[in-house]
Structures are given as structure tokens and as C-alpha cells.
Amino acid sequence: MDSNLTLAIHGTRGGTRRLNVAVIGGSLTGPVAALLLLRAGFDVTVYEATPASTPLGGGLIGLEHTALDVLDRLGIGRHEFIAYESETILQVAVRDRRPAQTVHHTYPGRNTTWTLLHQALTARIPAGVLHTGTRVTGLSTHSGRPVLRFADGDTEPADLVVFADGRSSIGRRLLDPDRKLRYAGYVAHRGIAASVPRPDLRDFVRMQPCPGAQFTIAPVPGGCDWTFYLGCTADEYQRHFGASPTRRLLALPRHISPAARTHVDGHADHLLPPDHAAIVRATTTRMAVPVLDIDPPTRMVWPVGDGHAVLLGDALAPVRPHTARGANNGIEQAAGLAVALTQHRRYAADLPTALHGWQRRHLPTAVAAVREGPVIGDKLGLGAR
Numbered sequence: 001m002d003s004n005l006t007l008a009i010h011g012t013r014g015g016t017r018r019l020n021v022a023v024i025g026g027s028l029t030g031p032v033a034a035l036l037l038l039r040a041g042f043d044v045t046v047y048e049a050t051p052a053s054t055p056l057g058g059g060l061i062g063l064e065h066t067a068l069d070v071l072d073r074l075g076i077g078r079h080e081f082i083a084y085e086s087e088t089i090l091q092v093a094v095r096d097r098r099p100a101q102t103v104h105h106t107y108p109g110r111n112t113t114w115t116l117l118h119q120a121l122t123a124r125i126p127a128g129v130l131h132t133g134t135r136v137t138g139l140s141t142h143s144g145r146p147v148l149r150f151a152d153g154d155t156e157p158a159d160l161v162v163f164a165d166g167r168s169s170i171g172r173r174l175l176d177p178d179r180k181l182r183y184a185g186y187v188a189h190r191g192i193a194a195s196v197p198r199p200d201l202r203d204f205v206r207m208q209p210c211p212g213a214q215f216t217i218a219p220v221p222g223g224c225d226w227t228f229y230l231g232c233t234a235d236e237y238q239r240h241f242g243a244s245p246t247r248r249l250l251a252l253p254r255h256i257s258p259a260a261r262t263h264v265d266g267h268a269d270h271l272l273p274p275d276h277a278a279i280v281r282a283t284t285t286r287m288a289v290p291v292l293d294i295d296p297p298t299r300m301v302w303p304v305g306d307g308h309a310v311l312l313g314d315a316l317a318p319v320r321p322h323t324a325r326g327a328n329n330g331i332e333q334a335a336g337l338a339v340a341l342t343q344h345r346r347y348a349a350d351l352p353t354a355l356h357g358w359q360r361r362h363l364p365t366a367v368a369a370v371r372e373g374p375v376i377g378d379k380l381g382l383g384a385r
């Protein structure tokens with residue numbers, strides 16, 4: 001550790017303060033936070049558990065205008081992460097496997113995919129900042145300073161630890177251990193198909209065949225991305241994906257059993273229009289995400305010795321996918337954090353007060369999204385309230 005840094009943080013008020021920030025998680029929220037904090041002049045290191053992050057998925061993600069503006073301000077060209085500029089959501093009621101009624105909605109944003117956005121973000125992280133294959137396992141203090149512990153036994157100090165490590169967050173387990181994930185009783189089966197049901201597919205289409213099932217589909221480069229929400233007991237999940245829903249939070253293509261495939265294909269044949277069922281059947285690359293609930297967060301900031309740790313994104317509050325708020329919340333929280341820390345760095349704003357101001361602004365939105373998920377699920381007949 002460089003001794004100037006200690007002086008800068010613990011020295012007299014005023015002047016430039018240079019915090020050393022550790023960001024845990026290199027998916028979406030973590031890289032956005034890291035890029036914004038690097039721009040603001042902080043020393044940033046990102047630790048990502050997976051050796052290479054691409055296998056995590058490619059799923060469609062709707063981003064609202066505030067999040068899009070954050071990406072704009074990072075200088076990320078829209079063409080890098082938005083393949084289709086449609087703002088239209090087609091809400092289709094399906095009866096007897098035929099579209100019965102279609103309602104048009106306008107989405108206040110655009111659709112991206114995890115893969116496109118993740119690539120656009122990580123390509124901008126300077127060499128040496130992102131450490132992949134580095135799993136954080138603990139947080140303690142040494143001489144008042146927060147110290148991260150890693151799976152290989154290494155340790156690293158930091159003044160501020162930003163946990164953006166997703167639904168299974170070690171940060172949440174350490175800082176807020178009473179908030180445990182609960183399985184909501186249904187699964188988002190996902191597929192990336194190499195073809196489309198109609199060549200003119202440009203919009204996000206949401207199909208409601210009956211209570212207890214929802215199907216969404218949208219174009220992505222090279223084909224389409226679909227999600228099929230279906231009820232599933234915890235035992236079925238274990239049989240289909242090889243582990244319980246609160247342990248296997250993302251079933252990757254290698255975890256999808258033949259029984260899981262048959263289950264999804266059968267429901268597609270039974271409920272969806274034949275052209276959409278054919279797309280599902282033809283999809284080889286599949287994943288599954290158990291839908292989970294959690295108690296709403298009551299805080300985002302914790303003192304750790306003389307430093308701090310914060311939770312943001314899915315680490316703070318995993319929300320049901322129907323809310324379309326998970327990535328939006330993470331990006332908005334990261335932008336707000338950069339604003340608060342910049343006030344501290346440039347104008348010597350009191351750090352705990354700046355962090356609590358950030359929490360006051362962003363906590364209500366996270367709480368609202370956590371609460372909204374079961375309400376939407378209930379309307380769709382998915383999951384128990």
C-alpha cells in the first residue's frame with residue numbers, strides 16, 4: 001500500500017482525497033461502477049470470480065433511459081450494445097395456441113443483451129484493473145483498514161469495498177446475513193435460438209397463454225432470445241438442474257438435463273403458437289434461472305473499521321425478472337455512488353454522510369422493485385405470495 005494514500009484519507013480535511021476502491025463482481029453493475037470511479041479519479045480494482053465471464057449468458061435486458069444515459073456518458077456507442085432500436089412491447093393474449101388479442105405498449109428505454117453490454121463495458125476497463133478468476137471469500141480489518149480475503153488465501157486492503165457480486169453475493173452474506181434468498185416456485189427457462197419465428201421480428205413480444213405461464217421473445221444478433229416462465233417445485237428443480245434452486249442460481253447449458261428440455265418443449269407444444277413452439281424445440285443453447293425473493297433491504301452502507309463496504313445491484317436486492325429493474329437498479333446505483341464519492345474527493349464532503357445520502361436516494365427504488373416482483377408474479381399466476 002502506498003503511504004501517501006493513508007495520508008490522503010486520514011489527513012486533514014480539504015484537498016484531494018484518494019480512496020482505494022475494490023469492486024467485487026465483473027458482470028454489469030461492477031464494471032459500470034468501476035468505469036465511473038476510474039473516470040472520477042479513484043484507484044479501482046475489480047475482482048471477478050469466474051475465469052472468463054462470457055459463459056454467464058446472453059440474455060435480453062431492457063434498460064430504461066436513466067441507465068442508457070449513464071452508458072452514453074461513459075462514451076459507449078449505442079451500436080455496441082443495442083442491436084434493435086424498437087421501443088415497442090407487444091402484449092399478446094394466446095388462446096388455443098393462437099394469438100387472440102395484441103396490445104401495443106411503449107417501453108421507456110431499449111433492449112440490450114448481457115453479452116453485448118458486458119463486452120462493451122469490460123473492453124473499456126484498463127489493463128491490470130480487472131482480476132478474473134479471483135473469488136472473494138471474506139472481509140476483515142487490519143489496523144482499521146478493510147481487508148478482502150480471496151479463495152487462494154491472498155488478502156488485499158481497500159478503503160471502500162463495493163460488492164456488485166450478484167444474487168449469491170458474499171458481501172450480502174457477510175454484511176446482511178439475515179436476508180436470505182427464498183425460491184418463488186417457478187423458473188425462467190431461457191434460450192438463444194439461431195432462427196426467428198418471423199423474419200420481421202423487431203419488437204419485444206410478451207405472450208400470455210394462460211395463468212401460470214408467460215413467454216417472451218425478442219430478436220438478438222443471429223437469432224432470438226426467449227424466456228419461458230413455468231411453475232416448478234423445488235424437488236423438480238433439483239431433478240432437472242442437479243442442485244436446489246437456492247444453490248444453483250443459474251443453470252448453465254451443461255446443467256440442463258434431458259428431462260428439463262422435455263418439460264419445456266412439452267409446455268411449448270401445449271401452450272404456444274406452433275411457430276414459437278418450433279423455435280423452442282429447435283433451440284440447443286438453453287439456460288434456466290430460478291426466480292427468487294428476498295426481504296427488502298434496509299441499508300446499503302456498512303462501516304468496516306475506518307473504511308466502508310456497500311452493496312449494489314443484485315448483491316443488494318435481486319428482483320424478479322418481470323420487474324425489468326435488476327440491471328437498471330445496479331447501473332443507477334453505481335452512477336449515484338460515483339456522484340457521492342466525487343463530492344468527497346473533489347470537495348472534501350464528509351464520506352459517511354455522502355454514502356448515507358446515496359443510500360437515502362437509491363434504497364426506496366430497490367425496495368419498491370423487490371416488492372413489485374411478487375405482485376406481478378401473482379397477476380400472472382406464477383409463484384406463491
Ligand SMILES: Cc1cc2nc3c(=O)[nH]c(=O)nc-3n(C[C@H](O)[C@H](O)[C@H](O)COP(=O)(O)OP(=O)(O)OC[C@H]3O[C@@H](n4cnc5c(N)ncnc54)[C@H](O)[C@@H]3O)c2cc1C
Nearest residue numbers: 025027028029049062136165166313314321324326327328
Ligand atoms: C430472465 C431475466 C430477464 C431479465 N430482464 C431484465 C431487464 O429487462 N431489465 C433489467 O434491468 N434487468 C433484467 N434482469 C436482471 C439482470 O440480468 C440482473 O439484475 C443483472 O444481470 C445483475 O447484474 P449484477 O452485475 O448486479 O450481478 P450479476 O450479473 O449477477 O454479476 C455478479 C458478478 O459477480 C461475480 N461474483 C459472484 N460472487 C463473487 C465473489 N465471491 N468474488 C468475486 N466475484 C464474484 C459473478 O461471477 C458475476 O460475474 C433479468 C434477469 C433475468 C434472469
